[in-house]
Amino acid sequence: MSLATTSTSAPRPLHSLPGPTPWPLLGNAPQVPRGRFHQQLEAWARRYGDIYQLRLGPRRYLVVSAPDVVGSVLRRRPDEFGRSRRMEEITRAYGFLGLFSAGGETWRRQRPMVLGGLDPSHIRDYFPALLDVTARLRTRWERSAGQSLDLQAELTRYTVDVTTGLAFGHDLRTLEQDGGEAIQDHLNVVLPALYARVLQPLDLPAWLRTPAQRRAERALQGHLQALREAVAGFIARTRTDLEREPALRERPRNLIQALVAARDQPGSGVCDEDVAGNVLTMLLAGEDTTANTLAWLVWLLHSHPQALARAREEVDTVLGGAAGVQSAAQLAELPWLDACVQETLRLKPAGPLVMAQSLRETVVGDVLVPSDAIVVCLLRPAALDARTFAQPERFDPQRWVGGAGAVHAMGSAKRQVMAFGAGPRMCPGRYLALAEVKLAAAMLLACFDIEEVGTPGGGEPAEHMAIVMAPVGLRMRLRPRRRPATAGAAGA
Numbered sequence: 196m197s198l199a200t201t202s203t204s205a206p207r208p209l210h211s212l213p214g215p216t217p218w219p220l221l222g223n224a225p226q227v228p229r230g231r232f233h234q235q236l237e238a239w240a241r242r243y244g245d246i247y248q249l250r251l252g253p254r255r256y257l258v259v260s261a262p263d264v265v266g267s268v269l270r271r272r273p274d275e276f277g278r279s280r281r282m283e284e285i286t287r288a289y290g291f292l293g294l295f296s297a298g299g300e301t302w303r304r305q306r307p308m309v310l311g312g313l314d315p316s317h318i319r320d321y322f323p324a325l326l327d328v329t330a331r332l333r334t335r336w337e338r339s340a341g342q343s344l345d346l347q348a349e350l351t352r353y354t355v356d357v358t359t360g361l362a363f364g365h366d367l368r369t370l371e372q373d374g375g376e377a378i379q380d381h382l383n384v385v386l387p388a389l390y391a392r393v394l395q396p397l398d399l400p401a402w403l404r405t406p407a408q409r410r411a412e413r414a415l416q417g418h419l420q421a422l423r424e425a426v427a428g429f430i431a432r433t434r435t436d437l438e439r440e441p442a443l444r445e446r447p448r449n450l451i452q453a454l455v456a457a458r459d460q461p462g463s464g465v466c467d468e469d470v471a472g473n474v475l476t477m478l479l480a481g482e483d484t485t486a487n488t489l490a491w492l493v494w495l496l497h498s499h500p501q502a503l504a505r506a507r508e509e510v511d512t513v514l515g516g517a518a519g520v521q522s523a524a525q526l527a528e529l530p531w532l533d534a535c536v537q538e539t540l541r542l543k544p545a546g547p548l549v550m551a552q553s554l555r556e557t558v559v560g561d562v563l564v565p566s567d568a569i570v571v572c573l574l575r576p577a578a579l580d581a582r583t584f585a586q587p588e589r590f591d592p593q594r595w596v597g598g599a600g601a602v603h604a605m606g607s608a609k610r611q612v613m614a615f616g617a618g619p620r621m622c623p624g625r626y627l628a629l630a631e632v633k634l635a636a637a638m639l640l641a642c643f644d645i646e647e648v649g650t651p652g653g654g655e656p657a658e659h660m661a662i663v664m665a666p667v668g669l670r671m672r673l674r675p676r677r678r679p680a681t682a683g684a685a686g687a
């Protein structure tokens with residue numbers, strides 16, 4: 196047993212903690228609304244405190260939200276906590292066992308490979324690909340000027356094209372076409388099935404499945420096999436490219452080249468199966484998270500005209516009339532846009548909770564946690580703590596840029612916004628995600644006037660939580676900006 200705190204008194208047992216009153220057998224499951232469970236857990240944190248218990252069926256969960264306790268749990272991975280064993284089993288069965296779901300030795304050998312492929316120097320090498328997709332998003336929006344667009348769907352096309360381009364070395368071009376690619380058809384079946392299975396609390400035994408469910412399962416197996424073959428094909432093609440152009444091993448142009456180059460290093464300890472699992476994991480971890488963050492950012496900017504005007508002024512000054520950012524250096528010159536993104540992540544984290552499963556008996560805060568228990572780490576309460584963030588519910592980018600109204604201890608405030616998690620399993624895709632978000636936002640500000648962004652009812656969009664948290668029902672209407680355009684690389 197290990198201790199997270201140096202308390203002198205004996206730790207409290209998990210069952211003694213406060214928490215919502217459970218129903219017989221079902222526990223608190225009926226009180227946890229589908230799609231809004233993160234908000235219910237946050238509401239209970241306000242009521243029962245920053246460490247409480249919850250029961251789903253027979254299983255007891257510990258829910259924590261104090262930043263030091265959350266940080267301590269997340270930092271004690273991979274030795275004392277893993278992600279969820281169930282998620283690891285499901286993703287293994289689907290061929291998606293990659294860094295997000297793997298535990299133990301598999302995670303340890305994969306992490307350096309993925310981290311290397313997503314580090315800032317590689318993101319700079321991926322820039323031409325990112326600029327190309329951003330320019331295609333601009334063309335798409337120019338063509339649909341004046342129309343009411345489904346914001347989420349638009350931005351998902353953008354992140355799908357970025358992510359598949361980098362992960363497969365083959366961009367699905369969803370910005371230009373609907374379907375038509377066999378691999379997209381397989382993904383359209385496999386990804387929803389995988390999400391549904393992860394979200395469902397228990398698996399039905401095979402003998403309880405209906406004939407329709409068995410037929411769906413057989414069809415799914417066919418798609419999974421085809422997907423495995425397609426990814427094996429991408430890996431083989433990448434290897435041919437690396438043999439033809441060995442310099443790509445040092446300066447890969449996409450993620451799959453970086454992963455294959457790392458895997459082929461003598462003594463890397465990783466195999467093609469690890470590469471395949473991580474190529475597919477990028478789609479799971481990188482698409483919706485980034486698209487949702489962008490959608491919230493666009494809505495927050497539109498709802499705060501002063502912040503938007505300042506962001507546009509900054510973009511116009513830095514881009515000097517070009518239709519988009521042209522280099523990684525230019526992207527680093529947008530501190531106000533950075534602050535707007537930071538505020539978006541503080542208020543609307545795409546992943547508002549992180550689950551950790553204990554690998555042995557341990558102590559969290561002052562609570563004794565048995566082996567195999569699930570600890571739910573809520574990330575948003577710390578980011579909304581009024582002791583650090585004045586008027587915490589307000590979208591106020593000024594707090595991140597210094598001067599009047601800035602957060603006092605910037606470092607500790609930043610640590611309280613854990614939108615990318617914390618510790619050894621912190622999101623390795625954050626540099627890529629921030630680049631994508633800022634490239635698309637800068638292009639939007641430079642090239643378009645936002646005529647409207649909102650929900651049909653006109654109110655604040657509801658938050659919907661499945662695997663990640665998304666705004667519901669946002670639509671957007673754009674008008675090309677009237678300005679002297681000197682198209683740059685992103686606009687060429």
Ligand code: HEM
Pocket residue numbers: 269294295296306309358476477480481482484485488544545546549613614615616617618619620621622623624625627628629
């Ligand atoms: C704004 C967009 C994103 C957000 C808010 C986000 C958030 C997160 C969070 C909260 C975690 C859990 C961290 C932890 O357990 O401490 C995570 C893990 C992860 N993310 Fe992201 N993410 C984003 C974009 C991306 C992108 C673009 C990629 C890759 C293409 C990516 C790949 C991953 C992977 C592989 C993990 C698992 C890391 C591990 O367990 O070692 N993410 N992300």
